[in-house]
Amino acid sequence: MSHDRVAIVTGAFGGMGRAFASRLLADGWRVGLLDLQRAIDAAGADIPDPARSLAIHCDVADWPNVEAAVAAVRERFGRVDAVINGAGIVDNVASIAKMDPGRWAWELGVNLSGPFHLIKATAPAMAEAGWGRIVTISSQAATTGLRYQPAYCASKAGLLGLMRAVVAEYGHKGITYNTLLPGLIATPKVLGMPSEILERAVESIPAGRPGSVEEMAAAAAFLLSDAAAFINGASIDIAGGRNVPISDLTRQKRK
Numbered sequence: 001m002s003h004d005r006v007a008i009v010t011g012a013f014g015g016m017g018r019a020f021a022s023r024l025l026a027d028g029w030r031v032g033l034l035d036l037q038r039a040i041d042a043a044g045a046d047i048p049d050p051a052r053s054l055a056i057h058c059d060v061a062d063w064p065n066v067e068a069a070v071a072a073v074r075e076r077f078g079r080v081d082a083v084i085n086g087a088g089i090v091d092n093v094a095s096i097a098k099m100d101p102g103r104w105a106w107e108l109g110v111n112l113s114g115p116f117h118l119i120k121a122t123a124p125a126m127a128e129a130g131w132g133r134i135v136t137i138s139s140q141a142a143t144t145g146l147r148y149q150p151a152y153c154a155s156k157a158g159l160l161g162l163m164r165a166v167v168a169e170y171g172h173k174g175i176t177y178n179t180l181l182p183g184l185i186a187t188p189k190v191l192g193m194p195s196e197i198l199e200r201a202v203e204s205i206p207a208g209r210p211g212s213v214e215e216m217a218a219a220a221a222f223l224l225s226d227a228a229a230f231i232n233g234a235s236i237d238i239a240g241g242r243n244v245p246i247s248d249l250t251r252q253k254r255k
């Protein structure tokens, strides 16, 4: 599939981010790969399809950093038509009493301000062009409580409010903004969890397995397509049914 469009993926060298980037490249997009980790070796060996992608070291929590990264993608590819906000912190774990306010603010900065910075840097030009796509990766934690992850829950729920504000401002300008709420997805980090914790987590998923990063990428790629033009402001659970409240009795009967 060949077209002119350009996307930015944040967290592009993470478990899901790599799948987003590969899928978009396979779908004909040119892609700016923004990430904090320097997963790129000096020879650029870790960059998929260097002719059609550009890897940039970028802290999404830092506005000047994001402004510069988006400018670099525009300079290389001429435009930005879509953003997948995948960068996120998942390991800032502490009880509320012990949560350091600085770490709370840092997580909110990455998980919530990060997507805001990307939208601020790209939506005005998308609106001018009359076409744009934004997909943000939230979490099931946006709607359920996780003990010891207050900043994660708050930031992922905040992304739903951000989406509504963006749709209200840009929905009539050809831009769609949708949010994916993944459950357990089999990234290298998740697969590296202690096996008894992983098994317990899988037990609670009606599908009986974690999702794959390719399934996440397929959903994001569809939302970026022309075919998804009428889907706007949707929050989509990708959780193998874990999002459905199932009675304890039913759970017991299934065993």
Ligand SMILES: NC(=O)c1ccc[n+]([C@@H]2O[C@H](COP(=O)([O-])OP(=O)(O)OC[C@H]3O[C@@H](n4cnc5c(N)ncnc54)[C@H](O)[C@@H]3O)[C@@H](O)[C@H]2O)c1
Pocket: 010, 011, 012, 013, 014, 015, 016, 017, 034, 035, 036, 037, 058, 059, 060, 061, 085, 086, 087, 088, 089, 090, 110, 137, 138, 139, 140, 181, 182, 183, 184, 185, 186, 187, 189, 190
């Ligand atoms: N894996 C899951 O089961 C799961 C479930 C629900 C939600 N999520 C969400 O999906 C998204 C992707 O998660 P993942 O599992 O691929 O995690 P991951 O840790 O493998 O990848 C996250 C990437 O974000 C990058 N990053 C972190 N801070 C950054 C910053 N300040 N600026 C730029 N990049 C930064 C990291 O370097 C990493 O490459 C995250 O937003 C996460 O909260 C994941």
